[in-house]
Amino acid sequence: MALKKVLTIAGSDTSAGAGMQADLKTFQEHDTYGMVALAAVVTMDPQTWAHDVTPLPLDLLDKQLNTAISIGPDAIKTGMLGSEEVIKRARQAYDESGSEIFVVDPVMVCKGEDEVLNPGNTEAMIKELLPKATVVTPNLFEAGQLSGLGKLTSIDDMKKAAEKIHELGAQYIVIKGGKALESDKAYDLYYDGQKHILLSTDKFQSSYNHGAGCTFAAATTANLANGETPEEAIKHAKAFVASAIKNGWKMNDFVGPVDHGASNRIEKIEVYTEEV
Ligand SMILES: Nc1ncnc2c1ncn2[C@@H]1O[C@H](COP(=O)(O)OP(=O)(O)O)[C@@H](O)[C@H]1O
Ligand SMILES: Cc1ncc(COP(=O)(O)O)c(C=O)c1O
Numbered sequence: 440m441a442l443k444k445v446l447t448i449a450g451s452d453t454s455a456g457a458g459m460q461a462d463l464k465t466f467q468e469h470d471t472y473g474m475v476a477l478a479a480v481v482t483m484d485p486q487t488w489a490h491d492v493t494p495l496p497l498d499l500l501d502k503q504l505n506t507a508i509s510i511g512p513d514a515i516k517t518g519m520l521g522s523e524e525v526i527k528r529a530r531q532a533y534d535e536s537g538s539e540i541f542v543v544d545p546v547m548v549c550k551g552e553d554e555v556l557n558p559g560n561t562e563a564m565i566k567e568l569l570p571k572a573t574v575v576t577p578n579l580f581e582a583g584q585l586s587g588l589g590k591l592t593s594i595d596d597m598k599k600a601a602e603k604i605h606e607l608g609a610q611y612i613v614i615k616g617g618k619a620l621e622s623d624k625a626y627d628l629y630y631d632g633q634k635h636i637l638l639s640t641d642k643f644q645s646s647y648n649h650g651a652g653c654t655f656a657a658a659t660t661a662n663l664a665n666g667e668t669p670e671e672a673i674k675h676a677k678a679f680v681a682s683a684i685k686n687g688w689k690m691n692d693f694v695g696p697v698d699h700g701a702s703n704r705i706e707k708i709e710v711y712t713e714e715v
């Protein structure tokens with residue numbers, strides 16, 4: 440059977456733990472055919488590892504989107520988009536694609552960097568992306584921004600934020616408590632408009648977790664393309680990224696990426712679920 444075609448509209452992380460590199464590696468691990476339309480290139484200062492984001496010219500993004508859409512992706516994921524213009528283009532590309540799976544990873548900051556990439560982006564994501572999102576995968580910070588609730592510190596806060604984001608049009612929401620929520624387990628909250636499900640795994644080391652969010656959203660996209668329900672897709676994506684984090688490794692004095700292949704190559708991790 441032909442592989443499902445999965446397109447990421449995202450940035451390039453030259454260190455290759457996050458961004459479109461994480462997406463492509465994760466798509467491959469899920470037996471899907473990964474494709475890319477590149478929106479920006481992130482480079483790091485070798486001395487300080489400060490991130491520098493260089494957007495690609497919009498006409499070059501348009502050419503890539505035209506090509507990719509003509510191939511007929513079965514599912515589309517977004518990652519770092521960088522500007523309101525690019526967010527609009529991503530929405531148009533999804534509308535034109537005929538695909539019915541749109542996974543929005545609303546990347547606002549890079550881990551280790553606390554400056555929001557561009558505040559106007561939040562409004563554009565709310566207006567352009569959420570109404571079309573099959574699944575949206577904000578981390579704790581991003582969920583606070585999208586919901587307008589600000590800082591979230593508890594599962595109860597996450598439930599309220601998920602309900603707000605659902606009202607904005609996203610069909611399925613998963614808020615990643617993950618590294619940011621103070622807790623003994625790694626919790627994520629799933630909401631489908633009716634029930635809240637708390638997903639958890641053991642909490643593993645968090646020094647070498649670069650790319651965890653991208654990997655989680657890419658795995659969700661691939662699982663949906665392969666026919667899983669949103670609930671299954673997210674649960675399996677969480678197991679996949681938990682193994683990737685457990686086996687994360689030190690790249691240099693600044694960063695350590697997750698091991699995108701760990702779930703298939705090294706070990707499976709169990710995910711627990713309960714309705715809350
Ligand atoms: N230390 C950890 N151990 C296990 N799972 C984790 C850990 N940190 C994050 N996760 C999981 O990894 C996924 C990505 O979460 P997170 O790192 O918070 O996202 P982002 O990279 O977008 O900020 C989520 O499923 C989260 O629960
Ligand atoms: C291109 C790109 N996309 C997305 C991200 C976000 O990565 P994470 O999966 O750690 O949230 C980064 C972070 O460096 C990045 O460089």
Ligand SMILES: [Mg+2]
Nearest residue numbers: 546578652653
């Ligand atoms: Mg992220």
